[in-house]
Amino acid sequence: MRITLATWNINSVRLRQDLVARFLEEAAPDVLCLQETKCPDDQFPSARFRDLGYEHIAPRGQAGYHGVATLSRIPFREVSHRQFCGKQDARHVAITLETGAQPLVVHNFYVPAGGDEPDPDVNEKFAHKLAFLKEMRDWFGDGAAHDGHPMVLVGDLNIAPLETDVWSHKQLLKVVSHTPVEVEHLDEVRASHDWVDVVREHIPPEEKLFTWWSYRSRDWQASNRGRRLDHIWTSPGLGSACTGIDVLSGARSWPRPSDHVPVTAVFDLDRL
Template sequence: MPFKIATWNINSVRLRLGLVQRFLEEHQPDVLCLQETKCPDDRFPLAALRKLGYRHIEIHGQKGYHGVATISRLPMRLVEKRGFCGMGDSRHVSTLVEAGGRRLLLHNFYVPAGGDEPDPEVNPKFRHKLDFLQEMHAVRPQEDADTATLLVGDLNIAPLETDVWSHRQLLNVVSHTPVETEGLDRLRDEGGWVDLVRRHIPPQEKLFSWWSYRAKDWSFSDRGRRLDHIWSSPGLVPALRRVEVLREARGWERPSDHVPVIAEFG
């Protein structure tokens, strides 16, 4: 089952359409899942992406905020655009992709960032994030002889000590607090998901997919976090061939603060 999937928080698909086109042309994933598209459905750049061969596109967008999109050059159909926490935010789309004679149920997520204060009693954005994680427990991997499941996206949590530039200094910073990391661990383990990135790249190795715009020299300071994830049902693990975090994309012109994460199966 040769298949390549990528996930990328693009931080405005219209502003960075050229970067999306460059990535598709250079890396040619079968499916690309975008988050933070910041684009209503009727303004999404469908024609430009279809011109590159990505004719199957499902979007769940809203003006100026949030938004997810799954684009594919393989046959794909919409399964669901799930709402969370009664907020009306566009943060999820699930699709069914046909790949190598197998069906892949694909969940594309953009988890709330959570604001700056890691206290749900005083910060409603953090409360929203924790509630969102809890509701995600309803999304379970489906797997049988013909179907496997992938969950990808910007989950806005760096779970391991090696997923942040400094575990000690970020313990009280949103995205790496114990309540978040433990919550993400429960979501993964109780759901039966497998973290494919860390299955392929040893947990002892530092690994980041996001670097703040605030850094004058993001590469030199290298104060990153691994916020972007690719999970699967257990049956896909033996087919995993390669994982890549495309660090170089953070240095492209007018980049997103996130970079693509890619998984290849065969």
């Protein structure tokens, strides 16, 4: 069984539902995980996406901020979510796909951005980000997040871990999203379940790779000051089933774009 799974921080799903529809029609992933939907569940444009064949939708939203949603052409066996750090933020939704004898769990995350000052003592947003990552680490580490099924973790994790995941390692070392303490916390999350960064399995770590470009750049392509904030990880046994990765950087030039672009992975589950 072949499954194509994509992740995209859409930066308001209602404002950019035309872009989502375009991506669904042109790329036709089996599953699309959206972040920063900024939309309560009762206002999510489900009908628009169901008309395109995505009949199975798991929104987890709130008014004006945050929010995640997973759209699928494959039926869900189960939908769940977790609230992190005792907050009501809509930052996680998990779905279990009906993929035959071996179900596939997909975790869709929107990790807090962390504000501007990388000091948890003076910046509550940064402290929240680090606490969120610690809770992710512990949750996956103690096995409570899964029942032994293969898992994929995707989303805007708001951290660019490698030197080649940012346009300038030296200049961004003290900028939130690439500071050593954030990278250390993300590495601990990844180690908690031996997650495989399948994007970097297919695109060598030596190669510059970005999924986000600031709106502040008048010409994002010319300056190319990007960061790789959007990730696709798999549980250890699933990594070898990933047969391809695509980063649709051209979507950054679509009309009224998100500042992020879709990242897609293809899985051949018959390899498991």
